[in-house]
Amino acid sequence: MQNDAVRSSDAEIVRQVLDGNVNAFEAVILRHRVLVLTIVKKHVPEDAIEEMTQEAFVRAYQSLPTFKGTGDFSHWLSSIAVKTCYDYWRQAYRSREIPLSALTEKHSQWLEQVLSQRPEEALDDIEPQMEAREVLNWALGKLSAGDRMVLELVYLEGFSVLEAAELLGWSKANVKVRSFRARMKLEKLLRTVKEQGRRGR
Amino acid sequence: MRSRISENESLKKVFREAYSAKGTSETGKKWQSQAMRRIRQIGPLRPAAGFWPAFESMVWRLAPVSCVLVLVLAFFFVNTEPEVDSDYLGTMAAEMEKPTLVELFGLEG
Numbered sequence: 229m230q231n232d233a234v235r236s237s238d239a240e241i242v243r244q245v246l247d248g249n250v251n252a253f254e255a256v257i258l259r260h261r262v263l264v265l266t267i268v269k270k271h272v273p274e275d276a277i278e279e280m281t282q283e284a285f286v287r288a289y290q291s292l293p294t295f296k297g298t299g300d301f302s303h304w305l306s307s308i309a310v311k312t313c314y315d316y317w318r319q320a321y322r323s324r325e326i327p328l329s330a331l332t333e334k335h336s337q338w339l340e341q342v343l344s345q346r347p348e349e350a351l352d353d354i355e356p357q358m359e360a361r362e363v364l365n366w367a368l369g370k371l372s373a374g375d376r377m378v379l380e381l382v383y384l385e386g387f388s389v390l391e392a393a394e395l396l397g398w399s400k401a402n403v404k405v406r407s408f409r410a411r412m413k414l415e416k417l418l419r420t421v422k423e424q425g426r427r428g429r
Numbered sequence: 430m431r432s433r434i435s436e437n438e439s440l441k442k443v444f445r446e447a448y449s450a451k452g453t454s455e456t457g458k459k460w461q462s463q464a465m466r467r468i469r470q471i472g473p474l475r476p477a478a479g480f481w482p483a484f485e486s487m488v489w490r491l492a493p494v495s496c497v498l499v500l501v502l503a504f505f506f507v508n509t510e511p512e513v514d515s516d517y518l519g520t521m522a523a524e525m526e527k528p529t530l531v532e533l534f535g536l537e538g
Contacts, residue, residue, distance in 0.1 A: 248473040257461055270451050278460040285464045286471070293474055345439045360447035383435075384448040411435055418434040 238301040245292055256305075257285055263302055264309045271313035271380060284312040303394075310377070310395040317373035335363050336424050343422075367417045375410035382407045383414075 238259070244252040261281070268281045288308045295304055338359040364384075368376050381392040382403070393403040434440065 246474055250469055250471075250473055251465075253468055254461075254465055257464060261461065265456060269456075270448065278456055281456070282460040282464040282467070286467050289468045289474070290471065339434075339440075342440050342443055343434065343437050357443070357447050357450060360443045361450070364444055364447055380448070383441075384445055386445075415433055415435045418440075422434065 239297050242292060242295060242297065242301070245289070253285075253289055256288070260302060260305050264305060267306060267309040268313060270385070271310070271377070272316050276316060280312055280316055281309075283316075284309040287312055307395050307397060310381070311397060314373060314377045314396065317376055321373050331363065331366055331421055331424070333424075335359055335366075336421050339363065339418065339421050363418075363421065367414055370417055371410060371413055374406055375413060378403055378406040379410040379414060383411065 238256075241252050241255050241259075245256070264281055264284050265277070268277055268284060272280050284305075288305055291308060295301070342360075368379070371379065377396060378392060381387045381395060382389065387395070389400055389403050389407065392398075392407070393400045396403065398406075
């Protein structure tokens with residue numbers, strides 16, 4: 229019932245904006261900023277978060293006439309936020325602005341250590357998490373923008389193929405193929421890290 | 430068969446934890462006013478165009494490309510002489526040399 233109320237007020241705000249009340253869009257930003265920020269924060273580097281969140285809302289405003297009003301507004305907005313992040317990476321790859329930090333022996337050792345552990349043995353220390361992030365960022369930086377987005381959505385966030393396809397606006401088959409390909413690439417990259425560690429010893 | 434590193438449950442768990450920790454950084458509120466400033470600059474929206482206006486704009490967008498394509502093809506055909514020794518043309522020429530049934534039996538009126 230509460231969800232219906234929220235949805236109807238979203239529809240009401242959209243109607244006001246489409247009627248020419250530009251300032252009514254501020255309510256959309258206030259209502260959905262947490263959702264959009266959460267999505268953007270996960271997909272783009274820290275220094276680009278604010279710019280991409282802003283961009284996502286501007287795009288949402290421009291695309292508002294295409295919102296049919298029958299579906300969930302937050303879902304529609306999430307899709308725009310995800311596509312904005314995807315475009316960010318496409319642009320970054322085109323201009324080759326992806327910083328790739330080199331991995332060291334420490335990362336190989338960390339990988340070996342994690343692989344030898346059982347899933348229930350939690351790694352709560354800051355240090356392993358930092359290394360996980362470094363390895364992950366390094367591997368993601370080696371993938372194309374599309375492979376990166378699919379891997380993040382399906383492998384890291386746990387979205388289903390259908391959900392990822394809806395968010396990216398791609399076909400289910402495309403997401404399936406990309407997801408498989410991206411995982412194979414990740415596998416190859418992780419194997420390289422592991423092999424490097426062995427050779428270093 | 431080698432087991433996949435990327436499918437290792439421990440690694441998956443650690444990667445997912447590290448990834449979800451990315452979304453916890455604090456952000457300012459400056460972007461909100463900047464977004465609204467950009468939106469006000471865009472101004473009021475026009476309702477979504479129907480099929481025909483959208484089709485018309487697409488046709489006009491493709492018109493220069495079509496013109497260039499026509500010119501390129503015209504230039505290509507004007508400047509390309511048919512090769513007489515090609516198999517196809519040879520067969521055609523030989524066929525044309527053969528007497529037709531009309532000529533053979535003198536059926537011409």
